[in-house]
Amino acid sequence: MGWIKGEGEIEDSYKISKIAAHVPDLVVYSTLTNDIPYAENFHGVLLFADVSGFTNLTEKFSLSSKKGYGADELTRTLNSYIGEIVSHILDAGGDILNYAGDAILALWTVERVQLSEVISLVVKCSLNIQDQCGVRETEVGCQLKVKIGISAGKLSKVIVGDEISQYFVVIGRAVDEVRLAEGLAVASTIILSPNAWELCERDNIAIDPIENERAVKVRYIKREPSFSVEKYQDSIGTSVEHEKVTRDCVRRASRLMPNAELEKTLRKYIMKTVLQKIDDDQPLEYLSEMRPATIVFVNMQFKGGESDQEQCMTIHQAAIGIGQQIVKHHGRVNKVFMFDKGCTFLCLFGLPGDKREDESAHALQAAYGVHDLCQKEIRSLKTVSVGVTTGPVFCGVVGHPVRHEYTVIGRKVNLAARLMMHYPGVVSCDSETCYYSKLPAFYFNELPKKAMKGVKNPGVLYQFMANKQQITVGKAPMSVEREEGYPLLGREKEIEVYSSMLKGFLEARAAGHKNYNNVLIYEGPIGYGKSRLLAEVVYRTAKEGVRVISFELAKTDIKQSNYALQTLLAIVMSVQNCKSYAERERVLLSKILDPKMRQNLCLLNDILLVKFPVSKDVSLMDSQTKNKKMRNYFLELFCKFAEDEPCVYVLDQAHFVDRSSLTFLLEACEKASVLVCMALLPHTSQSGPFSELSRIIKDPRTLYLNLPGLEPPVIAQLACQILGVVRIPSEVELFLVERSHGVPYYCEELLKSLYLGNLIVIEEVEGEDEAKDVDILFPEPTLVVHCSKPSQVGQEEDARAGAFPSQSTPLFASMLKSRKITALDHFVDRALVCFVGEAAKFHEVPIPLTLKGMALAHLDHLQPADQMVVKCAAIIGQTITTQMLINILPESENPDKLNLSLTSLFKSGTFECGSKPKQFTQQLTKESECWDALNCYCVQDSQEDVREEVSGKASVDGAWRCRVMRFCTALVKETAYELWLKEQKREIHQKCASYLLKQAHRCRDCGIAEFIFGHKAAIGYNLIEIHPSLLNIQESGEALFLGQSTTLGLPKETIQLNQVSPLHPNSEEDEFLLKLDSMVNEYNTTVDRTRKCRCAQVTECVLCPMVRHCTGVGDVPKTFYYLLETAAASAYLSNNLKALSYLNEAKIILDNLKVGKPAFETADPKVKVKINNFERACIFRLRGEVLYNTGQIEEAESMFSSALRLLNRRLPTNRVAMSLKYVCEKMKSLCYRFKNPDNPGEKKLAFLHEQICCLSYMWQIGCMRRAPKNMLNASLAITMEMNSAQKSAEETKIIFSCIDYLQYCQLNGQDDRCKIYERMLCGTCVELPDCMEGLILTSYFIRSLSIVKLCSGALHDSIQYGLRAEQISKLTNRRGLDMYEECVQLMQSLEYLGNRTRISTAKGWFYAGCFDFLLYSGFAFRPFEECYTFVEESQSDPNLVADKSLMMNLYSALALWYARLCEWEKACFFYTKACGVTRQAPSSIHSINGVVMFLECHVLLFRKALVEHNQHIKAIYQSTQKHFTEFNRKYSTSKMYLPRVLHLRAYMYMLAGHEALANAILNKALKLCQQHGNKLEESWITQNQISWFGVFRQSTSNWFASTLTMPSWEEARGMDPEELAHTRYTLVGVGGEIWADNSSLHLAPKAEDTQLLKVQG
Secondary structure, three states: OOOOOOHHHOOOOOHHHHHHOOOOHHHHOOOOOOOOOEEEEEEEEEEEEEEEOHHHHHHHHHOOOOOOOHHHHHHHHHHHHHHHHHHHHHHOOOEEEEEEOOEEEEEEEEOHHHHHHHHHHHHHHHHHHHHHHOEEEOOOOOEEEEEEEEEEEEEEEEEEEOOOOEEEEEEOHHHHHHHHHHHHOOOOOEEEOHHHHHHOOHHHEEEEEOOOOOOEEEEEEOOOOOOOHHHHHHOOOOOOOEOOOOOOOOOHHHHEOOOHHHHHHHHOOOOHHHHHHHHOOOOHHHHOEEEEEEEEEEEEEEOOOOOHHHHHHHHHHHHHHHHHHHHHOOEEEEEEEEEOOEEEEEEEEOOOOOOOOOHHHHHHHHHHHHHHHHHHHOOOEEEEEEEEEEEEEEEEEEEEOOEEEEEEEOHHHHHHHHHHHHOOOOEEEEHHHHHHHOOOHHHEEEOOOOOOOOOOOOOOEEEEOOOOOOOOOOOOOOOOOOOOOOOOOOOHHHHHHHHHHHHHHHHHHHHOOOOOOOEEEEEOOOOOOHHHHHHHHHHHHHHOOOEEEEEEOOHHHHHOOOHHHHHHHHHHOOOOOOOOHHHHHHHHHHHOOOHHHHOOHHHHHHHHOOOOOOOHHHHOOOHHHHHHHHHHHHHHHHHHHHHHOOEEEEEEOHHHOOHHHHHHHHHHHHHOOOEEEEEEOOOOOOOOOOHHHHHHHHOOOEEEEEOOOOOHHHHHHHHHHHHOOOOOOHHHHHHHHHHHOOOHHHHHHHHHHHHHOOOEEEEEOOOOOOOOOHHHHOOOOOOOOOOOOOOOOOOOOOHHHHHOOOOOOHHHOOOOOOOOOOOOHHHOOOOEEEEEOOOOOHHHOOOOHHHHHHHHHHHHOOOHHHHHHHHHHHHHOOEEEHHHHHHHOOOOOOHHHHHHHHHHHHHOOOEEEOOOOOOOEEOOOOOOOOOOOOEEOOOOHHHOOOOOOOOEEOEEOOEEOOOEEEEOOHHHHHHHHOOOOHHHHHHHHHHHHHHHHHHOOOOHHHOOOOOOOOHHHHHOHHHOOOOHHHOOOOOOHHHHOOOOOOOOOOOOOOOOOOOOOOOOOOOHHHHHHHHHHHHHHHHHHHOOOOOOOOHHHHHHHHHHHHHHHHHHHOOHHHHHHHHHHHHHHHHHOOOHHHHHHHHHHHHHHHHHHHOOOOOOOOOOOOOOOOOOHHHHHHHHHHHHHHHHHOOOHHHHHHHHHHHHHHOOOOOOOOHHHHHHHHHHHHHHHHHHHHOOOOOOOHHHHHHHHHHHHHHHHHHHHHHHHOOHHHHHHHHHHHHHHHHHHHHHOOHHHHHHHHHHHHHHHHHOOOHHHHHHHHHHHHHHHOOOOOOHHHHHHHHHHHHHHHHHHHHHOOHHHHHHHHHHHHHHHHHHOOOOHHHHHHHOOOHHHHHHHHHHHOOHHHHHHHHHHHHHHHHHHOOEOOOHHHHHHHHHHHOOOHHHHHOHHHHHHHHHHHHHHHHHOOOHHHHHHHHHHHHHHHOOOOOOOOOHHHHHHHHHHHHHHHHHHHHHOOOOHHHHHHHHHHHHHHHHHHHOOOHHHHHHHHHHHHHHHHHHOOHHHHHHHHHHHHHHHHHHOOHHHHHHHHHHHHHHHOOOOOOHHHHHHHHHOOOEHHHHHOOOHHHHHHHOOOOOEOOEOOOOOOHHHOOOOOHHHHHHHHHHO
16 A cells, blocks of 8 residues: 555454554543543643645546556555654654544643653654655655644543444644644644643744744754653553564554454444455455545534533534434545534545445435534534535545554545535535536525635535525426537437327327327436437427427435426426416416316415415315315316327436326326327336336337447547547547447546546647639639538528528538537637547546446445456456356355346346347337346257247246346446456456367357467467366357347348349350359258357457456466457458457557566566567558558558568569569569479468468559559569469468459459459359358459459449359358448448448448439439438548548539539539548549549539639630549549540530530440440430430529429339439530530640541541
8 A cells, every 4th residue: 555664564463453553542542431422531742744735646646547547656655655754653652543634633642741741752753754754756746745733731532423333532722723733834844832832841942933923833852852652652551452562563552452342342433434344354455546426524613612521412412413314325424523613524425335326416415414403403503514525536545554544635625624614504515516416406506706725716616405495396497408510429210210209299189099109218327318319309399390398307306296297287387487476376377268177276286386265176175085186187287288289298317207297197198199208217126117107118109219329430420529629539439439338428528538638639730621723613702611500490491492401501610619528619610630649548548437436336236245246247348158157256156146146136237138139119018027127038948949039037936047148337347347456356367268268269150260360370379278277167168159149131121132033044154153053052051051150259258358368367478369369350340440449459568568568567577578570460460451441541551561571571662673573573473383382381371371461452552543653563462462372372362362363453454364364263263162261262252253344344244243242241141341231232231231230331332322323313212411411420420531432422422413503602612522532532443433423523613614704714624634534544444434434525525615526425435335234324325415416405403403303212113214314414515505616715625535536437
């Protein structure tokens, strides 16, 4: 704990000595026979040492960004300093009375005649303290200083309390004087009180007088004190038996012999929190932590003139009452002491074992109860003042090894004390306490600001009035309102369900029936965004013109009968804002007009606090009859108003609805035509919810939605919204995804922690580069974009504005204003970006204290046996197998006891079945159990052939059946993990690693042992071998995955567009396709179809935990091995974020080893570890793959180059060296043709495999660039890849490289070689063995061949191969590989994938396809508004923005849409966006569609220049021609878009006045369309040809009109293709219906185009 020498004194002593260390000698050696309370007089000298700097020190360490660092270092610093001060006091014979936060009160008990000598001794002690400890520098830059006050005189020891808890207090004039003396002191000074100065040896002490004070300042002592400390110490405690006391023993009480009676008495003075650790023989450092807590200071000022005995009785009475109030509300009295002529109680809420989520509310209620009790019951008190604060504080044992106490230190502790003294006679609190209490606002009254010593910026302060301040009716507003400009993220499905219910409600109401769902319940844990979701519901309902009645309940409301009903009726009747009963009566009379109902208005008196005359009928009713009559009257009123006006009722915190109100709500839902939407917490109580709530939930008309966590892409968007930035770094995104677990509130708190800890910084960034020719293309004033608020709800717009979003939409705003973390108003019109701070280490960031407090509250509710199970499970990880848990639990855990614990943990919402499917909506039947926490979805032995997700019971007849479990909340797991001591964690991690080691490999169905080929061979098998001592672990790894579904299929109702029709072989290609079909059918019939790839489960349940356990053990080689394996597995499963996370951890290890630090905290610093080049290369290669897959091509190229350097396969950067290397590699390839290389060893083969992987990406990147140097680099890379494959002498690697060479030949325009390799590979692949590796290779070839055919323009063949590739991918379980599903599957399956998995890039490509339909087909697969909204929301999605190819498609599509409509301001906005992306997008097949649309934009801008007679027409014409040339250079081998490019070129020449040339180019384009089988492009060309040279004309305005009536996908299916021509855009002339003669402009065509005209002529 950081204590100074002498630390071991307690360790070998008896338990009673450990207890006595928390109690002063004044109590230890007290008489045990006295009746309590009692007061005992004595004389003594007091020393009060006040340390300054502790509060700042606590703040510094609380903001530490290093996990587990703050509390440990703070404890060490505190105890090092305080321990040294205490050592001086103990050496001088002093007794430490108590530690009051950062102050120490010490006592020397002596006879009166000895006072003068002892004062000199205490002065000498104080001088020694100042000399040795006066000023101390700390490592965080805080200075610690001490000031001392000394007093002497008559004192009284007061013992108060009951049989459970007792307290001691020292009272007397000297106590007041010592605090006054300390108040006069400054740092490094000593002050003698007036009485001490009178009693001391004045000739021995040099002093300085203090102006206007009787106290004096000590300068020095002239001679050594004559008082014998040894004799004084020997005289203490002579009536109690001690061990042999040695000379180095500084306190006799540390050597107490066992004494049951004394021990029993001493235990009453110590808090239960500390006693538990002493009883469990746990180190007290375990109690030291930074913890969110609520502090309560209670000060009682006496009237004056009381005797010591009277004060004793008063304090005793107060102690009993205060103790009962505090314990009743789950708090603890920490200490009692005299302060400022009064008695002060320090009470704590939220300590270990007592944590509650609503501890602030409990503390306020306890404080009010204490204040009320003391004022009413204790007459001798003048005033009672209470200060309450909430926030992070240091809680722990502070002091010396032989004398210490549990105390709290921090800014909030100081503030609570100041509130107590500066706001006398009231219960005062800070704003945090008010906020976290969740109590109604009218419970609080704002206090005036006062200057308080040592307190800066305390914030708003309140007086807590409980519910005494005012009588309210219907005052329960929702705490969260919808914020303008901040869209609700990630809850589209939930809102869609509500919108559908609202529509059904309104339709049913209009039709006069009740056949609709009338109750919608959103269920989710704290922080899941339920309140924000309801705020969106309120907003959207009001937007539809429907009345909304919304209110939010608090925990206190559930205890008030009919409170929710009262609130509901008050809002329905519009009396919630009335200030008096008379005003409420007037409103009610205006609302209730029916004479019959008016007769019984008196029934509203109690519920709405009015005073209508009681009718005769009502006066004659008994209580039961009256209550029944009231309920019926309320229901009649409710139904009448529901009939008159449609209304939606929104209830937040609905789990706090009282029982009576629930009964009414149940009846109202059955009888009235209403729609109710409510949010509530998951019910975890074993007693179950109110039966009325269960009936509402089980009602067939109720929809019950479980809110899931937000998906990773949404978390990134949310972070941008919270910070007010346009993007966040990938490191921050990874951190948030891992640590927030999809919970919005966690994300917010984590961002606060990062921001306050300077781990992230927010800076202004320059706007995106605009296109150089924007000023020329758009010469008129362009749109000036401001961050404006959205238009008001319900604002009417004309048809044109309604069809196309207005300029005020958020998409045209450059950023979102910050809504949470920091005020960024001065940046309101500037783009902000989040950057990683200097030296930021995200893996060391601790759990924010606010979140930790929530988890601790949950853990503290559990029984000790359940807590042990949770702590052991936390070591295992998020997912736990029952067998593994049994393996690591203490041997004392028997099956029956474990079954009870697990049952309790399921019911408490700590665990759930790990095989539980993610259900979105639920309709619970009357027979089903509401909130049945014991449902289990694991496949049992009798269910092996059952595929449906059927739930059973986790516990049956006392036997536990659930095989796989998981934590319901990851935060609880992380917090429980931190409760272990280091050595305990290491031991259990070793057990877990031993258990999992045999299963730590790829699933057996994949047929490959490792995710990184040859990994063990490359680093040495001995590093990862299984130790013989671990071979006794027998359980099969299959138990890890039972019941976990891996199926990812399309819904049954989805149209299956990928059915392949039978082929009739008319060519070699048809024969190959038939062979593929035969191979697939044979594989389906011969291979066990129940076999499933379980690599995802292996990764989740084995590899991820192995990283955790090897790290916990401190085994660096194994940790590094499994980090890379897990990263490779995640990349294999297309989980790029997860892969990047593990790669970052591996890089941190490398960085630490490089500078000579331990790899991680648990690693042994003495063991030297070296990571070989193979694993270093794997890090770069895997990181390169992730970056490549996310569109960061340049960064990926750097990674692959670094990997190749480590693999000794460097690619030259100099062009000359590149050429020489290329010649050498070509010569090598010729040699391999005639001489087969020798078989390499396993290690060499692993290196070759890595080389092939890196080179495969390098040649693709080179082809994307298309520059001569890049193409040479691509040629070299593919040649080196082929040679490395030949060196491996492995058929699969040679085939893989040949497939790559096939694609390279196509991209490089080598059509003849492409065909040769195609024929060769077709013959080779059909002969591959029927194994998983052969299927994967065949799938890769078919997909590559599909792309080759597509680029060459063979559309029919490309479709056929693509469909086969999709079929084979199902067999290989490689769905999602290389964005295949996102990019290639047909539209409906792509849409389903995007919605089901919430992969934002999948949805992005889906909407890119929708734009294609809108722009070129003449029908709408999805409405334009929907597509536009997606692009609008994509601005804050880092995953989408990173995919430059996708954004190129989306921006170009919108720019083209608005350009066709001549909406030039909007076109300019998206044109500029597209320009910025064009320079970053790779020249790949994914980008080409966007580039072609961008090309069409340029041609339309050329037309715009002609229409407007732009003075730069020639420059624009030349620029447009330049873009055509650039396209041909980059995409010359991608022939599928050549007809459209020729079409656009013809249009450009048509505009330029070269009609004959345009017609010739059109004819060429038509021939290419016929060759390719491109019917769509052929139809469009024909349509435009007729328009240009025939009679058909279409103006821009006509096309605008057609867009408003564009048929949908379903409508277009039944239409003739000719009909679609009327809704398809036609490229028109300058004059609309006529083509202007532009020959005078002398716009010359390209020479190669003129040559085409000559050839055709």
